[in-house]
Amino acid sequence: MNKGFSRLFEIVNKEKRTIIGLMSGTSLDGLDIALCDFTGSGTTTQVTLREFATVPYSKEFKDKVKAVFSKRQVDLENVCLMNAYIGSFHAELINNCLQQWNIKPQEVDVIASHGQTIYHAPVSLHKLDGMPDATLQIGDGDHMAVKTGIVTLSDFRQKHIAAGGEGAPLAVYGDYLLFSEQGQNRIMLNIGGIANFTFLPGDLDTSKIFSTDVGPGNTLMDAYVQAKFPGKYYDAEATIASEGTCNNALLTALLDHSFFDQGFPKTTGPELFNLAYLEQAQKRSGTEALSPSDVMATLNRFSATGISDALTKALKEECFEIFLSGGGMHNPLLIQHLKEMLPGVPLRNTSELGVAPDAKEAVLFATLANECLFGELIDFGAGQKSVPSVHMGKISLPE
Structure with a gap:
């Protein structure tokens, strides 16, 4: 069996999983990094927040993101470059935190990366005939997986749209599992x-x-x-x-x-x-x-x-x-x-x-990754267009 898939198979059969959740919001304050331990899935999900940090972004980084953020017309080469750059940069921040926490990358099973939203275009906003709901987050998961050596799930919002949602908000899934x-x-x-x-x-x-x-x-x-x-x-x-x-x-x-x-x-x-x-x-x-x-x-x-x-x-x-x-x-x-x-x-x-409020969004994306790999689909009812019953996240293997 391919080494990457062998590692993935090993992870999905563990009783306890260690998952890093990442969140970088539209405020561009910094990258939230939450190291979580999970047991169970669905309504039996239990999570322990072991470590948390918000790594502030420098003015230089903020300016680079703002050059492609929330604009109808941008330099396409810059978007392409920033997709790779953010993935690698976030990987560097993760590696630094793991070193500070005295945790080896091999001890982490999965990274759940929200990425950096640069444009959100639901039909209700773009109003273009024949065009679908759409959203775009950059920060490539493959770059992150290779540079950390950790299986990475990313790009969660695309599956939500493909299944009939608008790509946001996604918090409902984790909120239901952790806080009902x-x-x-x-x-x-x-x-x-x-x-x-x-x-x-x-x-x-x-x-x-x-x-x-x-x-x-x-x-x-x-x-x-x-x-x-x-x-x-x-x-x-x-x-x-x-x-x-x-x-x-x-x-x-x-x-x-x-x-x-x-x-x-x-x-x-x-x-x-x-x-x-x-x-x-x-x-x-x-x-x-x-x-x-x-x-x-x-x-x-x-x-x-x-x-x-x-x-x-x-x-x-x-x-x-x-x-x-x-x-x-x-x-x-x-x-x-x-x-x-x-x-x-x-x-x-x-x-x-049980979840620090500043860490909540990062913990929720770690929860989405836990569900993607270990959970059964949650039925939110046929009338819930905005909450499709679907697993989200694209998988990037380190090798």
Whole structure:
């Protein structure tokens, strides 16, 4: 038997698997690396987070990604080069972490790599007749497998689209397996560049589960800070926004888009919610002269409003508790807004459920890899177009 397949066969027959989950989001903060131990699969999945690190990206790396990120027209040679470069670079970061953790590559069974999203194009956004939903993540899995010596699963979102989904959000699968609880309706709210949530019904009926994007989390705030405050990448502790005042005219213009009227589930990205979107809203509302702090205060409120409105519309009279993750949970003004808009709804974080909130997305992709190699298909019901019953991930062998 081929040596690579022999190793894969050995892995899929192990009782306990060690899997590294990787996540690099649209905020471009850095690479999340989660070293996890798994036993079981499906509803018997048990995961232990052994090590976690977020390796910050340098300005040079961020600039390279931004040159091909969320643009309709880019240099194709640059996209080609960055696909290989990111795969090799992420492999280097993994090797460095393993060395720091005193763990040999041979002790790791699988890497689960999200890759770096550079464009997300659901039909609802591109609106081109005859063209399908599509998304593109770069950071080649073969480069990662060869340079680490570890079997690598990558490119998870393509299978989701092929099976009838939109490629996002994918958190619903891991959320269901790791965080569902009999008798408690749970909202797993992730506030990354784009905010999304998964609804986990307390009766454990998989046909009721859904996951949806709701609009911008940090992406517009981060982009505005980077444009107006050189050297800053985000509004740490909401310092800038807290100095300003929300402008209702601009807030109304920002919320005036058909995306917010679409039913659930739905998906979006920085391809829509970007600085051009803000500029158009300012022109329509006559607020071009607003101070940067007032704009930031309004953008902060905009993110909170999109999240709270979506939860209210989607769940109506349902009682639920919210478990937070993602960079936005560290924004005190954003969290303050959510508490005001969702009175009586407990806001907790996933550390109470055994997974550090900053590590959650990386752990979820490790869970997808565990399911791909060891799990049976989960039936989410025939009506769940956005949650197809499918295994995801392309396998790259080191040899």
